[in-house]
Amino acid sequence: MSKAETMASALPEIVWTREPAQEHLEGNDAALASVRDMIKAGNRQDLLDLLKLWDPTDVMQMLTRLRLKHARKLFKWLPANPSIKVVAELSPEFRSILMEESTLDQFRDILAGLDPEDAIEILNEFPEDAADELIARLPDVEDIATRASYADDTAGRVMARKFVALPEACTAGEAVEQMRAEADRIRKVFTVYVTDTDGRLTGTVEVGKLLLAPADAPLSSIMNRDVISVSADMDQEEVLRLARKRDMRTVPVVGADGHLVGRITPKQLTRIASDEANEDMLLMSGVSAESRPDDTVFRIVRGRLPWLLAGLLGASVAATVVGSYEDQLAEAAILAAFIPVTMSMAGNAGLQASAVAVQGIATGALWSGDIVFRLLKEFLAALLNGTVAGIILGTLVMLASFVVPLEAPLDLALATSLSLLCVTTIAAMVGATIPIILDKIGIDPAMAIGVFITSSNDVLGVLIFFLMATTFYLG
CATH class of the missing domain: 1.25.60.10 (MgtE N-terminal domain-like)
Structure with a gap:
């Protein structure tokens, strides 16, 4: 037993x-x-x-x-x-x-x-x-x-302090012996860091290159002097972006005086990517980034209520716009049937464009010199999408006029088609531009995808729809 x-x-x-x-x-x-x-x-x-x-x-x-x-x-x-x-x-x-x-x-x-x-x-x-x-x-x-x-979400907070750092005068053979001695303390070593006599980072040597070098070759003769490092105070999202852009497996971390203090390992880069993805997903859903599945009722309310109130404010503005066109609705009640269509198209177009913009910013694929070209592509794509959607809606209105009596169906089809074209184009441009602006002023661009884009595009969509309806259908 x-x-x-x-x-x-x-x-x-x-x-x-x-x-x-x-x-x-x-x-x-x-x-x-x-x-x-x-x-x-x-x-x-x-x-x-x-x-x-x-x-x-x-x-x-x-x-x-x-x-x-x-x-x-x-x-x-x-x-x-x-x-x-x-x-x-x-x-x-x-x-x-x-x-x-x-x-x-x-x-x-x-x-x-x-x-x-x-x-x-x-x-x-x-x-x-x-x-x-x-x-x-x-x-x-x-x-x-x-x-x-170190502050939360910085390189210093997530870095590993176990690494191999050797002086420039050390030979390749001595470096290999040092790696063997450190094997129990450091499980995986991809890069050996080289420092000067004061302990400042001056270069790196990949393990593969180190093993192939002559045993008596000093590290100063085989190291890569074009070393890329990050400060311990750098935000972990910026570290991840740099690692992806430069295809770095590990990222050295230096203090304010240039001394090597740690490294970001592949495991930690994966964890940062997961944390940032989860945070962006919460922000896109209009939920505080600090929210957790085991939150208390009070923390749930505190994290979500501000976003809900922001959405309520946006919806109230949209309702005010609709109310200001009360006379037009009384004159042509059929217009009310197209309000949900317009708001839905505006919201979807804005979310699609902003999601692509946020992804580009997060992965580093959206460069400063590329912004104008990207926005131009978004504009042309939105213009084409709006044209197709507008033609389809106008066609449906004309077909419906054969079944349901509609007053001036051609004018109604023209008004709804043009409003859909304008709404889709403007909403997409707003969705593509706002994340870039937020990123430039230091605010997480994922916040744009939540309540902000949806509410602003709802208001713009309703306003544009009634302007088109007033001009081409009731004018």
Whole structure:
């Protein structure tokens, strides 16, 4: 019989069934009551022996079901290694609630056992004063403390501090020996960094070139002096854009004095790309970039309400435009049937153009010298799309006049066709231009795709439609 089976047979039969998100299973109530009784009775070892048989996710779910004072007591009982896995499963809010003065030392041990990237991610979720207190208790964990000193979403916050840096006078043979010595500390090395006597980055040598070079060749003779580096304060999105543009697998990071302080690895570049894609997706949907699936009701409201109110403002302006043409609608009620068509075409055309613009900015494919040419292409494409859509709508109006009595169907077809042509063209140009302007003034261009483009194009669409209708149909 295995050790786990021996422990299981000696403990009361307490099992936990994995609960779906936001749902509590009644079958777990008995297990919860048993755990609570063991905590009250102080049966620490028996409870820990039981929880060793549980998955960390199940321990996390059980913790969140306990009363706070019991959860804190149990969390203090947990050894550091199991606690690391449990902490990784906890929601940010519950992590912060669990933490009190008496548990800071335990969190210090937990953070010290984590990979620096994961430790920083957890620290980011704590209140600022609590995070500072934890960092102060980590005097021997230089990597975590150094990373935490940089602002969020910067190269310094996400960089890896494990790299191979050697002086220019070092030979290729010595560099290879150094790489072998560092193999256990640094798993993957693609580039060896070369520094001067003051530790400033002066060049790079690819591993393949290093292995093929004569053993006695100094690094200064084989290194690439055209080195591209980023500052530790550079935004991670700019780092990703540079890496893609220059086809860089790793990106060296330097401090204000030019000293090499870290590198952005392929794994970290992938993580940045994922983070930025998720952020852009949220912004495009009109949701705060800080939103998370486990947000509280208050945080959900705080993150979404401003965008909804902005959309309400845009819709109110569009409604005001429609109301100002009340007499025209009373004179020709048929015009009301085309308002949704116009607003839909304006919104779709604007979203399509802005999505392409945002993608081009994010990937670095949209260059400053290319902007005029891109806008011209968007204009011609929008003009063609609007022409086709306008002809189709005008044809449908004429066909409908044979079935439904319409007053001046030819004038109505002309008015609706021209309005669709103008709306599609203008909306596309707005959608293509606004992200570029926002990017130039330092605002995330993904914000343009959400409520802003939709609302502005709705207003423009309605206004243009009634101007065309007044001129060509009611004039």
